[in-house]
Amino acid sequence: MANEIQRRNNLFDNLMNMRDWMNDDFFSDLTPVADHMKTDVSENDKGYMVKIDMPGFDKKDIHINYANNILSVTGHRDTFADDSDKDGNVLHTERRYGQMSRQYRLPDVDRDAVKAQYTNGVLTLNLPKLQASDENDTRIDID
Structure with missing residues (x-):
């Protein structure tokens, strides 16, 4: 059971990292100039x-x-x-x-x-x- 929870957490973390990476790349042209x-x-x-x-x-x-x-x-x-x-x-x-x-x-x-x-x-x-x-x-x- 503990391995199953850890596997789900790792999958969730990987999906969140992928989402962040895609947003960073997709919205790179919209980055505020102040950056x-x-x-x-x-x-x-x-x-x-x-x-x-x-x-x-x-x-x-x-x-x-x-x-x-x-x-x-x-x-x-x-x-x-x-x-x-x-x-x-x-x-x-x-x-x-x-x-x-x-x-x-x-x-x-x-x-x-x-x-x-x-x-x-x-x-x-x-x-x-x-x-x-x-x-x-x-x-x-x-x-």
């Missing part, structure tokens, strides 16, 4: 560090904007080299072209001090925070 801009965001007292995987992009095709506490990063790729054979047959392709974009809410960034680097397919942004100044602190007395 292709994997990001790490860290924060300390002085600012934010953002690292975004953007392999295959030319630096000139990456656009960065910061407005209203939102960091927007957009990459655009028009085409890529075609790896098809002489008859135009491609067995499998996962590379994408078009536009990819992500937004991140990062408040109180000193826009004038932001630094960006793009090395080996990784965009690294250093976004210092605005420093509170005692000079801007104005006490208002009540009459």
Whole structure:
């Protein structure tokens, strides 16, 4: 009896794995674009560090904007080299072209001090925070 239950469980597990594999393959073209801009965001007292995987992009095709506490990063790729054979047959392709974009809410960034680097397919942004100044602190007395 125990072997029969284990056999059924193994069969069920195999069917579930096959279903997951088929869904992954079938819906691969519907994968959210954000999956292709994997990001790490860290924060300390002085600012934010953002690292975004953007392999295959030319630096000139990456656009960065910061407005209203939102960091927007957009990459655009028009085409890529075609790896098809002489008859135009491609067995499998996962590379994408078009536009990819992500937004991140990062408040109180000193826009004038932001630094960006793009090395080996990784965009690294250093976004210092605005420093509170005692000079801007104005006490208002009540009459």
